[in-house]
Amino acid sequence: MRAYTKTILRDVGLMLHIPGGMALVSIWVCVAFQEFYAISAFLLTSIVSFGIGQLLYRSVQQYSEQAHLRHAMITVALSWALIPLVGAIPFVAVASHLALLSDVSDTLVRFQNPWNAIFEAFSGFTSTGLTMALNSRELPYSLQWWRSFMQWIGGVGTIVLMLCVLDPTIEPFKLYNAEGRSKRIALTVTGTVRRIWKIYLIYTGVCIGGLGVLGMPWWEALNHGLTVISTGGFDVTGENISAYSPVIQLAIVPMMIAGAIGFAIHDRLLRDRHFSVLWNREEYRALWLLLGVGVLVLLLENYWFHGSLLWIDSAFQWVSALTTCGFNTADVETWSNSAKVLLTVAMVIGGAAGSTVGGLKIKRVLTLYKGVVWHFRRISLRPHQLMRYQLDGKSFGQAQAYRQIEKAAILAVLWMSWLGVGVIVLNHLVPEGYQLSDTIFEAASALSGVGLSTGISHPDLQWGGKLVLILLMWMGRLEIIPVMLLLGSLISGIKASLLRF
Numbered sequence: 001m002r003a004y005t006k007t008i009l010r011d012v013g014l015m016l017h018i019p020g021g022m023a024l025v026s027i028w029v030c031v032a033f034q035e036f037y038a039i040s041a042f043l044l045t046s047i048v049s050f051g052i053g054q055l056l057y058r059s060v061q062q063y064s065e066q067a068h069l070r071h072a073m074i075t076v077a078l079s080w081a082l083i084p085l086v087g088a089i090p091f092v093a094v095a096s097h098l099a100l101l102s103d104v105s106d107t108l109v110r111f112q113n114p115w116n117a118i119f120e121a122f123s124g125f126t127s128t129g130l131t132m133a134l135n136s137r138e139l140p141y142s143l144q145w146w147r148s149f150m151q152w153i154g155g156v157g158t159i160v161l162m163l164c165v166l167d168p169t170i171e172p173f174k175l176y177n178a179e180g181r182s183k184r185i186a187l188t189v190t191g192t193v194r195r196i197w198k199i200y201l202i203y204t205g206v207c208i209g210g211l212g213v214l215g216m217p218w219w220e221a222l223n224h225g226l227t228v229i230s231t232g233g234f235d236v237t238g239e240n241i242s243a244y245s246p247v248i249q250l251a252i253v254p255m256m257i258a259g260a261i262g263f264a265i266h267d268r269l270l271r272d273r274h275f276s277v278l279w280n281r282e283e284y285r286a287l288w289l290l291l292g293v294g295v296l297v298l299l300l301e302n303y304w305f306h307g308s309l310l311w312i313d314s315a316f317q318w319v320s321a322l323t324t325c326g327f328n329t330a331d332v333e334t335w336s337n338s339a340k341v342l343l344t345v346a347m348v349i350g351g352a353a354g355s356t357v358g359g360l361k362i363k364r365v366l367t368l369y370k371g372v373v374w375h376f377r378r379i380s381l382r383p384h385q386l387m388r389y390q391l392d393g394k395s396f397g398q399a400q401a402y403r404q405i406e407k408a409a410i411l412a413v414l415w416m417s418w419l420g421v422g423v424i425v426l427n428h429l430v431p432e433g434y435q436l437s438d439t440i441f442e443a444a445s446a447l448s449g450v451g452l453s454t455g456i457s458h459p460d461l462q463w464g465g466k467l468v469l470i471l472l473m474w475m476g477r478l479e480i481i482p483v484m485l486l487l488g489s490l491i492s493g494i495k496a497s498l499l500r501f
Contacts, residue, residue: 009056012056013056013058018049019083019087022153024042038094040097041090041093045089048089072175073486080477080478084121087124088118091143092111092112092114105138116132119469126358128358128450128473128477136234148227149226199263199270202270207228211224230356241329256327259357262352282392283392291318294318298339305336323351328452333455340454348360348415348419350362358449364408374387425464430456439456446469
């Protein structure tokens with residue numbers, strides 16, 4: 001076994017301790033709501049998590065400390081594939097135990113199927129929000145909490161959690177970068193992740209407190225506070241946010257937007273009170289423009305189709321899609337195809353870089369737009385005129401400017417390619433009655449980590465369809481490239497093994 005492979009397995013072992021620790025923390029819910037039967041499920045999760053994690057970590061004695069970014073990306077992709085598999089255990093264990101009773105709900109019975117449990121866990125840890133729960137209110141409190149807790153941890157990132165409490169072998173910045181982050185808000189990566197957690201905890205507390213004060217029951221405020229700031233979208237009502245008054249619905253809108261703003265901006269807001277950072281950068285001016293124009297266009301579309309502006313639903317759903325939160329106040333499947341296309345575009349774009357959102361991110365979309373503008377300006381240049389390359393207030397040389405475009409274009413091409421593949425495959429697996437626009441919407445929701453659904457994500461969806469959506473959620477959370485590197489390494493390893501024989 002190569003030294004780099006040992007390094008990867010060692011750090012994957014460290015990462016696998018995370019769901020075990022989460023399961024132990026979750027036992028308080030079992031005690032508080034007298035769901036003592038669920039304690040064994042969380043203990044089993046901890047045993048499996050710590051057991052496999054320790055086995056991988058301690059079985060590797062000789063390893064390389066000079067791992068490259070490629071190895072960090074493979075470590076992150078493999079960890080994000082294995083952690084949800086462990087996180088699925090409480091769903092199967094609790095459902096199998098309660099299924100022996102006569103009055104158990106159909107919602108819970110469906111989680112005896114491992115595919116449904118794995119789907120829910122992937123949706124949770126990737127902070128997506130697509131669900132196999134027919135009615136989340138019928139789930140035990142312990143599983144309601146587990147769903148919200150997964151999204152809260154997944155929203156900020158398991159690597160960010162690991163770097164805060166554990167000591168990995170691979171250089172911390174490479175792991176931090178491999179999970180889709182690059183900007184530091186402290187001198188060191190460790191200092192950065194600790195500051196991120198401090199900001200995250202502050203905003204989580206504000207969301208929970210705000211929802212509770214506005215009249216949301218405190219258990220629901222706790223869960224929705226966790227899932228709104230993580231832009232996750234799981235609910236505990238069975239009716240999502242439509243179960244609440246317009247006041248609470250409108251209060252959730254700025255909370256979703258807060259989740260779509262980068263931690264570096266939140267850091268400056270909290271430390272320096274520089275509110276100008278919310279509009280003095282192109283990325284954030286574009287965010288406010290997209291929010292305003294998108295709501296207006298969706299209002300007009302719904303007025304055209306429904307004969308009513310549906311102003312709260314239109315505003316809420318557009319913000320939910322653009323921030324990739326996935327909360328909803330309306331049945332999107334009943335909206336027009338044009339409205340679904342508009343929401344799909346918002347989901348693909350996503351919010352600001354360095355936040356908890358999915359999607360391509362506004363910064364990359366802006367870079368691609370600038371690339372188009374620069375191309376036409378170059379064509380229009382007169383002899384002896386010089387081209388000026390400026391992005392977000394910074395000037396670049398031609399080579400550096402085009403490197404920025406190249407990076408954004410590569411991810412955009414990969415994103416659209418895998419979205420296309422997902423749509424083609426999923427379209428052959430969905431039940432009859434769904435249109436192509438529904439399939440595109442569902443695939444984009446999964447790949448962008450949103451959670452809005454046209455109804456395709458359902459326990460009755462065949463296992464192949466669930467697998468496609470799981471893969472899209474996994475790839476989208478890590479921005480595709482780490483997953484492709486992992487799959488490429490596995491294929492190369494299999495080929496090398498076959499050639500030996």
